Amino acid sequence: MPIAVENVSYTYLPGTPFEHRALKDVSFTIADGEFVGIIGHTGSGKSTLIQIISSLIPQTAGRVLIDGVDYSQKDADKKKLRRTVGVVFQYPEYQLFEETIAKDIAYGPRMTGIPEEELENRTQVAMELVGMDYETYKDKSPFELSGGQKRKIAIAGVLAMEPKILIMDEPIAGLDPLGRESLMDLVKNLNDCGMTILMISHNMDGLAEYASRILVMNQGELMMNGTPREVFREHEALRAAGLDLPEAGQLVEALRAKGIAISEENIRFDEVKEELIRMLGGKAHD
Amino acid sequence: MEDFVRTQGVTYSYTSEEGDVNFALNGVDITVKKGSFAVILGHNGSGKSTFAKLLNALSLPTGGKVWIDGMDTADAERTFEIRGSVGMVFQNPDNQLVATVVDEDVAFGPENLGVPQPEIVERVEQALTAVNMLKYKKRAPHMLSGGQKQRIAIAGALAMHPKMIVLDEATAMLDPRGRKKILEIVTRLNREEGITIVLITHFMEEAVDADQVIVLSDGQVLCQGTPHEILTDQAMLKKAGLLPPFAAQMAMELREAGIPIAQTCITTRELVEEICRLQ
Amino acid sequence: MIKNITLGQYFPGDSVMHRMDPRMKFLLTLALIVLIFCVRTVYGYAAVVAVLLLAILLSRISVKYVLKGIKPLWFILVFTFILNIFFITEGEVLLEWWIFRITEGGLIKAVNIAVRLVLLVSITTVLTLTTSPMEITDALERLLKPLTVLHFPAHEMALMMSIALRFIPTLVDETDRIMKAQTARGASFDSGGLIKRAKGMVPILVPLFVSAFKRADELALAMESRCYHGGKNRTRMKVMHMSFRDFVALGIVAGVTVFICFGF
Numbered sequence: 001m002p003i004a005v006e007n008v009s010y011t012y013l014p015g016t017p018f019e020h021r022a023l024k025d026v027s028f029t030i031a032d033g034e035f036v037g038i039i040g041h042t043g044s045g046k047s048t049l050i051q052i053i054s055s056l057i058p059q060t061a062g063r064v065l066i067d068g069v070d071y072s073q074k075d076a077d078k079k080k081l082r083r084t085v086g087v088v089f090q091y092p093e094y095q096l097f098e099e100t101i102a103k104d105i106a107y108g109p110r111m112t113g114i115p116e117e118e119l120e121n122r123t124q125v126a127m128e129l130v131g132m133d134y135e136t137y138k139d140k141s142p143f144e145l146s147g148g149q150k151r152k153i154a155i156a157g158v159l160a161m162e163p164k165i166l167i168m169d170e171p172i173a174g175l176d177p178l179g180r181e182s183l184m185d186l187v188k189n190l191n192d193c194g195m196t197i198l199m200i201s202h203n204m205d206g207l208a209e210y211a212s213r214i215l216v217m218n219q220g221e222l223m224m225n226g227t228p229r230e231v232f233r234e235h236e237a238l239r240a241a242g243l244d245l246p247e248a249g250q251l252v253e254a255l256r257a258k259g260i261a262i263s264e265e266n267i268r269f270d271e272v273k274e275e276l277i278r279m280l281g282g283k284a285h286d
Numbered sequence: 287m288e289d290f291v292r293t294q295g296v297t298y299s300y301t302s303e304e305g306d307v308n309f310a311l312n313g314v315d316i317t318v319k320k321g322s323f324a325v326i327l328g329h330n331g332s333g334k335s336t337f338a339k340l341l342n343a344l345s346l347p348t349g350g351k352v353w354i355d356g357m358d359t360a361d362a363e364r365t366f367e368i369r370g371s372v373g374m375v376f377q378n379p380d381n382q383l384v385a386t387v388v389d390e391d392v393a394f395g396p397e398n399l400g401v402p403q404p405e406i407v408e409r410v411e412q413a414l415t416a417v418n419m420l421k422y423k424k425r426a427p428h429m430l431s432g433g434q435k436q437r438i439a440i441a442g443a444l445a446m447h448p449k450m451i452v453l454d455e456a457t458a459m460l461d462p463r464g465r466k467k468i469l470e471i472v473t474r475l476n477r478e479e480g481i482t483i484v485l486i487t488h489f490m491e492e493a494v495d496a497d498q499v500i501v502l503s504d505g506q507v508l509c510q511g512t513p514h515e516i517l518t519d520q521a522m523l524k525k526a527g528l529l530p531p532f533a534a535q536m537a538m539e540l541r542e543a544g545i546p547i548a549q550t551c552i553t554t555r556e557l558v559e560e561i562c563r564l565q
Numbered sequence: 566m567i568k569n570i571t572l573g574q575y576f577p578g579d580s581v582m583h584r585m586d587p588r589m590k591f592l593l594t595l596a597l598i599v600l601i602f603c604v605r606t607v608y609g610y611a612a613v614v615a616v617l618l619l620a621i622l623l624s625r626i627s628v629k630y631v632l633k634g635i636k637p638l639w640f641i642l643v644f645t646f647i648l649n650i651f652f653i654t655e656g657e658v659l660l661e662w663w664i665f666r667i668t669e670g671g672l673i674k675a676v677n678i679a680v681r682l683v684l685l686v687s688i689t690t691v692l693t694l695t696t697s698p699m700e701i702t703d704a705l706e707r708l709l710k711p712l713t714v715l716h717f718p719a720h721e722m723a724l725m726m727s728i729a730l731r732f733i734p735t736l737v738d739e740t741d742r743i744m745k746a747q748t749a750r751g752a753s754f755d756s757g758g759l760i761k762r763a764k765g766m767v768p769i770l771v772p773l774f775v776s777a778f779k780r781a782d783e784l785a786l787a788m789e790s791r792c793y794h795g796g797k798n799r800t801r802m803k804v805m806h807m808s809f810r811d812f813v814a815l816g817i818v819a820g821v822t823v824f825i826c827f828g829f
Contacts, residue, residue: 042431042461056745079751087749094739095746097771107768111751143775146331157750174458176329176488177529202461205532244462247532247554254558260565269532273539280545280564342790366792374790381780382787386699386731393802395791406802428734442791 001067001084001164001196003030003053008062010048010220022048024220025062030213032164035187035197037207037228040217041242046200049217050167053198054087066165083112086163090170092154093147101127101145102138105157112161126160127153130186148179155186165196172203184210204246208232208267216241232267248272290450290482291318291341295350298336298505310336311347312505318484318498320355320449323476325493326486327516328502329527334486335377337502338454341484342372355449370399373443375456379435380428388430388438389414389423395446406445413441416479417471433464440471450482451475457487465489490517490531494552501526517552533557575697581810582624582695587704589811593818594692600818600825601684609829610680612821617687619817624695634690635683642679649675702726703803713796720796728784736777743772 010023023045030036040046051057053064055071055078063070071081089095098104105126106119114122124134130152137145142153151171158166168187172180184206191197191210201207207214207228214231216224218241224231232238232249245253249267256262262279266272298311310333318324328334339345340352343359352359354368373395376382385391389410396406414420417437427435436456443451453472457465469492476483485492493499499516501508503526509516517523517534530538530552537551537560545564551557577583582590597613604610621631635642655670693701706723713719744754747768754765 041463051745054749056748078753082749082751085749087746089742089746089749092746094772094776095743095750095768097768097775108750111753113751148330161750176527177490178329178527181529242463251533251536251554251557254554255561258558258562260561269536273536273543276536276540276561277543277545280540280561339786344786344790366794369790369792372790374787376783376787378780378783380735381783384728384731384784384788386697386727390699390802394788394793397800397802398792398794400798400800403800403802403804406800410802426734427731428738439787446791 002032003165003196003198004065005029005049005053006063006065008049008052008059008064010045010052010057011060014060022220023052023059026220026222027062028215028222028225030196030198033191033194033196035191035210035212036199037211037214038198038200038217039202039204039207039214039243040223044217044241045220046217047169050087050169050198050200054085054167055081056087079112082108083114083161084163085165085167086158086161088155088158088166088168088171090173091151092158092171093150095154095157096142096150099141100139101132101142101153102134104142104153105160108157108161114161122160122162123156126156129159129190130156131182132156148175151175151183159190163195165198166190167198169200170202171199172201172206180206202244204232204244205248205269208246208248209269216243218242228267229265233264287319287321289317289353290320290322290355291316291324291484292353293317293340293347293350294353296337296340296347296352297349298333298340298345299348309505311340313350314502314505314507316500316507316510318450318482321476321480321482322497323473323483323495324485324498324500325496325513326484326500326502327488327490327493327526327528328486329488332502332526333505334502335454336505338374338452338484338486341450341452342374343368344374366399370395370446371449373440373446373448373451375436375439375443375451375453377455377458379432379439379459382439383427383435383442386426387423388419388425388427391427391438392423392441392445395442399446409445409447410441413444414438416444416475417441431464433460433467436460436464436468437471440468440475444475448481450484452484452486454486455488456485457489457492465492488528490523490528490534493517494531501528503527513552514550518549576626576630576694577697578625578695580623580625580695582620582691584810585695585814586805586807586811587696587700588708588805589807589814590692590696591701591704591708593814594688596818596822597688598685600822601681601688603825604681604829605825606829609825610684612824612829613684616817616821617684617691620688620691624691626691626694631687631690631694635686638682638686642682645682646675646679649678698730699727702730703805707805720799724796732780735780736773739776740769740773743769 005026005028008023008026012020012022026049038046052059058072066084069076096104098107102123105123109119109122127134132152142150172183175183187197188210211228214226214228215222216231223241232245235245235253238245246267248269251272252262252264252266262275266275293314293316296311296314297309299307299309301307314337326334340347340359341354343365346360355371357364357368359368383391384394392410392413393406396409414423417440419434419437419441427438457468472483472485473495475481494513496513499513500510501516508526509522517530520530520538523530533554533556534552537547537557540547547560551560601613604613621628650667650671651665653671653674654666654668657669658666659669659672660667702723706719709717709719752765752768
């Protein structure tokens with residue numbers, strides 16, 4: 001299910017004093033199984049972009065093809081689109097509404113036309129994926145859970161549709177360190193199983209670690225499109241776009257400023273560590 | 287220096303629907319010195335937000351005592367005095383601004399205190415200047431970014447001329463830039479205005495410049511000490527469901543690999559110095 | 566999706582009308598509305614229209630913009646006009662066709678009502694265009710303050726209104742977000758019969774209510790932490806004072822009142 005975004009533009013409230021061009025002629029493609037990070041400061045157009053890709057708002061110009069199909073057309077099979085492209089919004093726990101967790105998770109699959117007899121199995125699988133025990137939780141109210149658990153249930157509700165493409169808007173916002181780590185692990189697992197991931201995040205370290213490609217949005221334009229290594233070595237350009245480097249990149253930058261010859265190619269924790277061990281003559285770690 | 291906050295054997299319990307008694311806090315003894323910068327770390331559900339509400343008499347402990355500037359929070363006569371001297375900034379930027387215009391929101395606290403009108407105007411100007419938001423004073427709050435809203439919330443607390451400001455996960459919903467800005471502002475208020483700060487967070491890097499770090503876990507104080515002591519104690523942090531900050535983790539793993547890096551590195555700057563020393 | 570609805574129709578500005586004391590604006594608007602229903606002659610209407618035009622001129626907002634306020638009302642206007650013209654049968658018959666009969670009395674009554682409606686809407690539109698909702702709320706609070714002696718909760722009412730104003734945009738945003746999230750899960754809100762559509766709203770309404778209650782809780786806490794304890798001993802940052810222009814306006818409206826009361 002490759003995604004092709006072709007010359008997409010979006011204008012808010014055209015023809016009013018509040019007119020604002022949120023996206024300007026954005027084009028890129030995403031192949032099957034990629035893990036794409038989208039970074040950009042607040043108001044750079046990244047949220048608008050994912051809403052257009054998932055056909056939640058219509059673009060003003062250009063088109064989006066998912067597996068060759070333009071789902072913004074009137075006669076397009078919207079249910080198929082919803083099954084294909086899962087969207088996890090920021091703070092997805094605010095979309096829970098059913099009496100029981102199992103019912104809430106089954107809502108998406110049911111609405112997109114999955115046969116009733118498949119629902120239970122899908123619910124179970126989705127809950128296992130996010131690490132929530134089916135038997136313990138299925139009949140509980142989603143409103144009894146802690147914040148972190150609610151988020152897992154909301155994500156399970158999207159996964160139960162078995163999407164080929166998963167779009168996420170800052171899924172780790174508000175989570176504590178272990179919650180952040182376990183969520184990134186989950187996404188990594190899904191990606192390893194072949195799911196295409198499109199993730200908006202400010203978590204540069206997570207993206208440096210897991211993403212295969214990064215799109216940098218700035219003032220409605222696609223400013224960069226490359227591997228984490230290609231993107232994160234552009235220190236100045238990123239800073240100008242209001243973005244930070246991953247922590248490892250910041251360390252490398254600080255060391256280089258002190259005249260220590262460490263390669264700018266190092267953007268991950270382990271890479272920097274190995275290089276430092278080599279430089280400082282410790283015994284290499286396994 | 288005298289204590290501004292002192293708690294003794296504080297518990298906070300509630301009864302669940304099934305009738306079980308749960309302890310959100312269980313025997314917390316903490317002191318925070320006047321004019322210091324304290325950070326409370328803890329994973330979600332560790333009891334840190336429950337604790338925050340005790341500091342401004344928004345709720346009272348079910349056991350034990352909380353003294354603020356020598357006043358017992360259970361003393362109903364002094365509730366408003368306590369609330370006036372402890373400003374609170376909460377997590378959700380959208381849910382703590384009352385008015386439809388920024389300056390009127392900042393004026394809300396002083397108005398409640400019955401401050402005379404000309405002085406309110408003065409305080410509002412000062413408070414907005416302190417958070418660098420004066421030029422937004424006639425804006426509607428919903429047009430501002432999350433970080434800007436939190437700055438208005440800080441200004442709202444400042445306008446009450448508090449002696450302490452408690453930030454209850456006030457940075458949790460912000461992007462990295464917004465977070466950094468808030469931290470800069472409270473650090474400045476602490477150093478220049480002498481306002482006592484209690485910052486509750488789960489971002490480890492926000493604790494590196496604190497005078498005192500307290501780790502809460504399951505409603506109890508697991509550990510307290512200086513940032514260097516706390517943030518380098520990996521075993522303890524793990525027990526608390528936390529992770530050391532980047533520099534501390536890196537320093538530790540380098541040491542494990544046999545490189546004699548000082549154990550006390552918690553910031554990138556310190557780590558760089560150490561590496562330069564070894565080169 | 567629902568963001569395009571503009572709520573309130575305040576037109577920010579710095580004209581004489583904008584700078585008038587909102588209390589005076591509010592009271593004079595009320596007075597004019599009462600007057601409209603006392604007018605009996607064309608001269609009386611002319612006097613009210615003159616005041617209205619003067620107000621619009623001083624507000625520096627175009628007459629066209631003010632008249633836009635009537636647009637959503639045209640249906641009611643036409644409806645009441647037709648109702649009056651056909652159902653009031655007083656005076657001389659002007660026209661008769663099949664079962665319809667238009668009389669002089671009916672025509673006069675219909676024109677009267679239509680003119681009154683247009684004036685009523687225009688006058689209130691001038692008020693809302695030149696006075697922010699917050700100012701109206703403040704003015705109301707202060708005008709109703711004497712009633713607190715009778716335990717009328719003037720401050721609480723005003724506070725409720727201002728909180729509502731503050732949170733409407735937030736809740737509109739939130740509704741938009743929840744709708745999109747549920748749409749992404751396959752919900753559709755514009756297909757099926759009435760019952761199906763109503764049922765389709767549950768996935769929006771439940772989260773919206775849950776979050777609204779959470780917001781209310783948190784806001785109450787934030788207000789309490791800022792020493793809120795009702796309207797007692799509260800001071801206000803904003804001062805309202807009547808100035809020369811307010812008394813001139815009062816004089817003009819008083820003049821028109823006298824004119825109309827003397828039979829025009």
